[in-house]
Amino acid sequence: MTPTIFVLNGPNLNLLGTREPEIYGRDTLADIEAKVRAKAAELGLAIDFRQTNHEGVLVDWLHEARERGISAVLLNAGAYTHTSIALLDAIKAIGVPVIEVHLSDPETREPFRHHSYVGLGAVEVVKGLGAGSYLVALEKAAAL
Numbered sequence: 001m002t003p004t005i006f007v008l009n010g011p012n013l014n015l016l017g018t019r020e021p022e023i024y025g026r027d028t029l030a031d032i033e034a035k036v037r038a039k040a041a042e043l044g045l046a047i048d049f050r051q052t053n054h055e056g057v058l059v060d061w062l063h064e065a066r067e068r069g070i071s072a073v074l075l076n077a078g079a080y081t082h083t084s085i086a087l088l089d090a091i092k093a094i095g096v097p098v099i100e101v102h103l104s105d106p107e108t109r110e111p112f113r114h115h116s117y118v119g120l121g122a123v124e125v126v127k128g129l130g131a132g133s134y135l136v137a138l139e140k141a142a143a144l
Contacts, residue, residue: 002046003071005141007036007134008061009051010078016103024103027131039135043142045071055080059090066094072141074134076101081118091121097144099137102127 009029012019017028027035033049040047048070052058058077065073075098080087091098098121105128106113119125123144126137 002044003142004046004048004068005040005138006061006065006070006073007033007047007049007138008058008073008075008077009049010055010058010076010080011053012078013076014051014053023109025130032131032134035131036134036138039138043138045138045142055084055086058084059086062087062090062094062096062098065096070096072096072144073098074101074137074141075099075118075122076103076134077118081106081116082113084117088117088121091118097123097141099123099140100125100127101133101137103130103133104128 013029016024017026029051036049037047050061058080062073073096077084077087100116100118100122124140126133126140129136
């Protein structure tokens with residue numbers, strides 16, 4: 001059976017390509033998905049790629065990862081990274097390795113972005129590589 005990786009994207013990532021391209025780049029979320037799918041095919045992985053602007057939906061998807069026996073989760077929780085204890089609790093509860101993903105490097109940005117609740121539960125953090133952050137995170141997930 002082909003290992004499946006969830007790639008979960010949080011709020012405002014649907015606006016990539018036009019939202020602050022000087023910070024997040026010009027790739028759209030669809031562009032990133034295409035790159036992730038191509039890399040996953042090389043690595044022999046299946047991808048379930050999703051985006052929501054709602055915190056509870058991300059929590060539900062993390063629970064689903066456990067229920068479905070997903071191999072790993074790449075999570076770009078957007079701003080919820082810095083605010084959501086609910087996401088941290090879900091990550092700790094599911095027993096599925098989660099890799100935190102960021103296009104930019106939050107530690108070089110506003111002070112409120114320096115703390116990551118998601119990172120407290122994640123097994124790895126990949127940041128600051130633009131769309132390449134997803135590809136590096138996918139390689140790390142394949143190696144788990």
